[in-house]
Amino acid sequence: MARPFALDFYKQNTDVVARELLGQTLVHIVNGKRIAGIIVETEAYMGAEDPACHTFGDRRTSRNQSMYLEGGHAYVYLIYGMHFCFNVVTRTTLEPEAVLIRAIEPTEGLELIRANRGKVKESDLTNGPGKLCAAMKIDRSCDGLALNKAPLLIERTRARVLTKNEVIASARIGVDYAGEAAHWPLRFSLRGSNFVSKPRPEASLKL
DNA sequence: GTACAGATTGAG
DNA sequence: TCAATCTGTACT
Numbered sequence: 344m345a346r347p348f349a350l351d352f353y354k355q356n357t358d359v360v361a362r363e364l365l366g367q368t369l370v371h372i373v374n375g376k377r378i379a380g381i382i383v384e385t386e387a388y389m390g391a392e393d394p395a396c397h398t399f400g401d402r403r404t405s406r407n408q409s410m411y412l413e414g415g416h417a418y419v420y421l422i423y424g425m426h427f428c429f430n431v432v433t434r435t436t437l438e439p440e441a442v443l444i445r446a447i448e449p450t451e452g453l454e455l456i457r458a459n460r461g462k463v464k465e466s467d468l469t470n471g472p473g474k475l476c477a478a479m480k481i482d483r484s485c486d487g488l489a490l491n492k493a494p495l496l497i498e499r500t501r502a503r504v505l506t507k508n509e510v511i512a513s514a515r516i517g518v519d520y521a522g523e524a525a526h527w528p529l530r531f532s533l534r535g536s537n538f539v540s541k542p543r544p545e546a547s548l549k550l
Numbered sequence: 551g552t553a554c555a556g557a558t559t560g561a562g
Numbered sequence: 563t564c565a566a567t568c569t570g571t572a573c574t
Binding site: 397 | 566567568569570
């Protein structure tokens, strides 16, 4: 049985955590049933120094207060008044940084995922931050939960080290307003996965 | 108080 | 291309 990461894992540099989470498994236990998927796409948000981050300049609001928890807790927020986004808080209480989980490949609880998402193609079930939250029933009630125990956790399911060629680093999505930071290569995805969100990084990068 | 844009998505 | 509609920020 795969074991959850200890909270210490999340104290590493945020971009390192973002890469390391690829291939690991996000699990939400709902009514005693596991809904799970392999993480295939992430983005790092670098805290007070990152204009694209909710905690840029150490801003602290009722929405983002979970980012000031220790690494290894959940930060879930509502975007555009409609969709939830799930983040993993990293570092320490003095460094409010996080990793946005943008896409997963469903592995457990397929019937529940389909029921939560309605009638869409298999590859469209969880290939975006809002879609994955809907599929896994992650909402604001999950905000602030520790990720080393039920009901919400991340398990180590990838033992071997990823080769450089298996990971694509590209610019983050939807942060054009952030100036130079919009170009920082902080989006990470598994090359060749059919469950990565659009736009697919292969399409916008020279290979 | 008003105005507006946002780490998105799905319909037209 | 655009509307859904909550949160935060910059104004009046």
